Amino acid sequence: MLWIRIKARLLLLYRVFLLKIGFKKSLLKNRYGEQILVFHGVDTVGDTDINSRFISKEYFERFIHYITSNYNVISLDDYYRKKFKKNTLNIALTFDDGYLNNYEYAIPILKKYKVPASFYITTIHKKSSFLxxxxxxxxxxxxxxxxxxxxxxxxxxxxxxxxxxxxxxxxxxxxxxxxxxxxxxxxxxxxxxxxxxSKPLEEYWKLMSFEQLIAIAKDALFTVGSHAKTHANLVAIPLEAAKNEISESKQILEKTLGFPIKEFAFPFGYYTEELANYCLEIGYEKVLLVDYNKNEIEKNEAFKKRFVMNPYISFELQLVSLLKGSYF
Ligand SMILES: [Zn+2]
Incomplete structure (x- = not known):
């Protein structure tokens, strides 16, 4: 068991080495794959001590530059339509939580590289400006x-x-x-x-305003979906309350943005088959998860798993893990 783990680790390091010395093409040889990536916050310095899911804007731009130069980055719509290219990695980008830092730091970079992305927003804004x-x-x-x-x-x-x-x-x-x-x-x-x-920590908690959200939704590069109302764990709260989170957030976003909301991402990635199916019943067409927890879910094309960025590893190891589709 231990030897298998050591072998897997060595193989991973070998791939990182290949990438570092410029043999990235050999990593992609005969490869045909696709991944939907999940980002959360983008800050000025990449301080994982303050938020363990945030990456810096410099890292973000380096990453976007790399994937647009080497892989096929497409919109979530095209991803669902399977407009994939062969012998490369096909990637769609998503952002959870609706941070102001997405608007201030990530969006200008996405626009610069003309990269499509989808944003999943809670509707708590009406009551508070943080999650x-x-x-x-x-x-x-x-x-x-x-x-x-x-x-x-x-x-x-x-x-x-x-x-x-x-x-x-x-x-x-x-x-x-x-x-x-x-x-x-x-x-x-x-x-x-x-x-x-009172401290300059706004980039670690402040959410986008609805006005900023409207500006994103108007941009043809981007789509906006729901991330429930309050970022509660929908699996743990009573079923009716969970269903309300899923349906009312859709109504609020539709009223605010003026068009149908068809995408939903589960807070914390926690879901049940019943809640995932409920999303389809009330008109969501794309339901984003982190992992599939049942075969039935995997068989339904509306449900897609996503790959979460890991701010604790090197740039090269992040790319290799992405190509491999796992961190192990
Ligand atoms: Zn979230």
């Missing part, structure tokens, strides 16, 4: 509190700067409850949040 997981990450990192009380339980801050109760992090607790309960957490950290919003 609850980012709020919690930031207050946990910067808080001076050692303990907080949420829902009657005392959460203690550990050395990783996470608040935990009986070994379960506050984040994982919040991933099991509807947004109305999650909102109670905002009061617990009110002073910490005030402190954060």
């Amino acid at each position: 609850w997981p980012d709020f919690l990450d930031l207050v946990s990192k910067y808080s001076t509190k050692k303990q907080v009380v949420f829902d009657g339980n005392v959460y203690t801050r550990n050395e990783k700067k996470e608040f935990t109760y009986k070994g379960v992090s506050l984040k994982n607790t919040l991933k099991t409850i509807p947004y109305e309960k999650i909102e109670e957490m905002y009061g617990v950290f009110e002073d910490d949040w005030k402190n954060i919003t």
